[in-house]
Amino acid sequence: MKILISIISLFFISFGLGVNKESLIEIFPADFPEPTYDLEKNPLSQGAINLGRVLFYDPILSKDRSISCASCHSPYNAFAHTDHELSHGISDLIGTRNAPALFNLAWQSSFMWDGAVNHLDVQALAPLTSKSEMGEELISVISKLQNSSIYPDLFMKAFNDSVVTGEHLLKALSQFQLTLISANSKYDKVMRKEEKFTAKELTGKRLFEKNCNTCHIQPLFSNYQFKKNGLEIDSTLNDYGKFNHTKLAKDSLLFKVPSLRNLSYTFPYMHDGRFSTIREVISHYTNGITDKTAISEELKEPISLTSDEKTDLVAFLLTLNDKEFVFNKKHHYPLEILKIN
Numbered sequence: 001m002k003i004l005i006s007i008i009s010l011f012f013i014s015f016g017l018g019v020n021k022e023s024l025i026e027i028f029p030a031d032f033p034e035p036t037y038d039l040e041k042n043p044l045s046q047g048a049i050n051l052g053r054v055l056f057y058d059p060i061l062s063k064d065r066s067i068s069c070a071s072c073h074s075p076y077n078a079f080a081h082t083d084h085e086l087s088h089g090i091s092d093l094i095g096t097r098n099a100p101a102l103f104n105l106a107w108q109s110s111f112m113w114d115g116a117v118n119h120l121d122v123q124a125l126a127p128l129t130s131k132s133e134m135g136e137e138l139i140s141v142i143s144k145l146q147n148s149s150i151y152p153d154l155f156m157k158a159f160n161d162s163v164v165t166g167e168h169l170l171k172a173l174s175q176f177q178l179t180l181i182s183a184n185s186k187y188d189k190v191m192r193k194e195e196k197f198t199a200k201e202l203t204g205k206r207l208f209e210k211n212c213n214t215c216h217i218q219p220l221f222s223n224y225q226f227k228k229n230g231l232e233i234d235s236t237l238n239d240y241g242k243f244n245h246t247k248l249a250k251d252s253l254l255f256k257v258p259s260l261r262n263l264s265y266t267f268p269y270m271h272d273g274r275f276s277t278i279r280e281v282i283s284h285y286t287n288g289i290t291d292k293t294a295i296s297e298e299l300k301e302p303i304s305l306t307s308d309e310k311t312d313l314v315a316f317l318l319t320l321n322d323k324e325f326v327f328n329k330k331h332h333y334p335l336e337i338l339k340i341n
Contacts, residue, residue, distance in 0.1 A: 028106070029183040031191060031219050035106035037120060037178060042171045044178065048158040052176025053334045055169065060144050062134040064090050069127070069173070072099040075332050078262035078325065079103060079180060085273030089133040096132070096237055098273035100258060101266045103182040103325065108224050113255050113271040114242045115226055120174045138166050145169070150338070180331060182261050183219070186319040191219070197319065204316025207309055211285075214298045215257045221320060226254035227296040230289035234272055241271070253294055261320045278317060282310050 027044075028035065055061065059068040072087045073079040079102035081087055087095040097113050111117040117126055127133040128141065145151040145164045152162040159168045189195040197205065208216075217223045226242055233239070233253075242251035255271050269275040275284065286303050289295060305313065325331075 027179060027181060029181065029188070029219075031188075032104075032183065033107065033220075036109045037106040037174075039178075042121065042174060044175055045158065047154075048172045048175040049179055050176075050334065050337050051154045051158040052172035052174065053331075054150075054154060054337055055173055056176055057333050060148065061128060061136065061141055062090050063136045063140075066090055067134050069124070070333075072127075072133075073102050075328075076265070076326060077101070078182065078265040078322075079331075080262075080266040082265070082267055085268050087133065089130070090135045093132040093135075095130070096239060097271050098268060100256075101262060102177055103180045103261065104220055104259065105180065106178050107220055110224070110256070114244055115254075115256060116245045120177065121170050124170055124173045138169075142166060142169065180325075182322040182325040184324045185261065185322040187316075188219070188322075190319070198315070200312045200315040201319055202316075203309075204312040204314065207305065207313045208316050211303045211305075211313075212260075216260050221260040222257045224257060226251075226256055227298065228253045228294055229255060229270075230284070230291065230295040230299060231270060231274070232290075234274070237272055239272065260317060262322055262326065263317055264321045265326055278314055279310065282313060286310075 056069045056073075059065045059071070061068060067088075067090050072081040074081065081099035084094075085098060087097065087099040089095060100113065105111075105120055108120070109118065111120065111123045112126060117123045125138065128136050128138065142164050145155075151164060155164055155168060155172075156162040158172055161168070186195055186197075186201075190197055215223055215225070215227060231253075240252050242254035243249070263269075263278055267276055267278075269278070269281050275281050282305070285299070286305050289299065292300060
């Protein structure tokens, strides 16, 4: 895929493969809006991206060295977690939500299903310190990394300083995650006039734009806002979304609108993973909402679809799968980087 020149030209020394060179970061797709992430405060470099990638796959970040970021965010599932409805942590503990997919993060200004984190550079602290996830403390992680055989050198290559700091740790994780860009699905290729939709896909696109596009705005397929989606409360989890951390009545049942890209790879769906298939999700929005007082304004008008129309809508949604992103080895376990070090 041809990638557009980045918003800003960033020259850096690439230490990651042992080669010093000037390089221009060119990662942002031409038809995407301007990212919300401020790259001037954390300029991308190959060394820091490599460090973040190694950290992402290393269980050293967890208290008992059993859980890595990739344990719940597998590259083969568009960096989501499809093995379980709810994420799993150390000591076989189970979390309270389904692990969200990680891609196109540069266009998001809040994170987690409830928006409890407002910047990518600190997002990793939430799972790292959660007792039901990685169960660690930042100071302990820093100590483990400083005393390891590989990390001082990786930090030197990334930040020209072998001293491990929390800031550099978190910024490196951000840099790797910023490169997780999904923008080469069939939909994207059609928009670039490289391919064409089938008749069913085109009909599905029209149905999507009529019924879904208010919240799932193209080309990111989310507005990344928080909405009440009419799901009944799980009596075990008692999850009230954004209200859980703001304690404001107006935030009750507000959950972040996920992107619809890569749906074939990111099941189960919703914040608690209650739906296993795309058709179950569509059925919820067409005939599964019983309490019209617990939904956002966009859903108050009923959505009516015939069986054939649901099939066409699914056909369009499947064009959002980005196989090249999912199987991009540059995002997978960093064996080639570890061999060098």
